[in-house]
Amino acid sequence: MSNGFHDQVIAILPKLRVQALALTRNRAAAEDLVQDAVCNALSAQASFIPGTNFAAWMHRILRNRFISNLRKRRDTTDIDDVPASAFATDAPHEDRLALKDLSKAMNRLPADQREALVMVVVQGMSYENLAEATGCAVGTAKSRVFRARRQLEAWLMGEPLQRGSAQAARAAQLTRALQSRLAPSADRVSAS
Known part of the structure; x- marks a missing residue:
């Protein structure tokens, strides 16, 4: 294993954990998913083309592993603990309540929207890299983030009228x- 590849794997681990938590909504399952993705990456190291986007390659491996696991199991554990640590630590009481509300709202989002939002907003990934990592068009990646933001805003602002423009x-x-x-x-x- 080349040292550069190994260093890149270690450097990307925190972002993979955040993505895995967004997908699984369970800390133990997220850690297992990251471990499986890293094992897959290490075994597929020869297929990585140096100079290409390593982060997108790793995120795609993790996402594909998640989908593969879903197909095997067909049922996921639904736990209401999106890690508040991903957003802030030691917040005042009002901020902790807001984070709890945000966490609940994030859990209500469809998995593809939640994943896109976390990867772009929390991790700072570009729409192009998100599209590459998730295997969709750039427009689809932008749409997922937009819809997730709009839905979160609606839920957090008290769900304004949604029955149409009439x-x-x-x-x-x-x-x-x-x-x-x-x-x-x-x-x-x-x-x-």
Whole structure:
């Protein structure tokens, strides 16, 4: 095993752990997934082309291993502990509550959106590298992150009207009507 390859594997481990936690939502399963992915990478070391994107190659191995494990098992453990340590440590009480809400909301996201969001926002991966790592088009990668952000915002802001633009337009119309009824009354009071 070449020293450079070994060093790259060690350097990418923290990011692989974050990705594995986003996929599995279970610390023990995430550690097992990272270990399996590293073993796969070491055995496939000869297939890695030096000078190409090592991080994307490793993330793809981890993701493929996760999918392979899902196909074998067909059921996953659903534990509500996205690691708050991935976002912050020693936060004030209000921040810890916000992180807990964010963690619950993240767990509600579809796996592909959660994975994309973690890889881009937490790990700082580019959309191009995300697309390469997950085997999708760049537009699909951007769409997954956008939809995840939009859905998280909706959930964390109290799930605003989601039944379509007709209901939202009706609510806006009712608000304007109420404001117009109150405005003349205020004018009459001030005129007296």
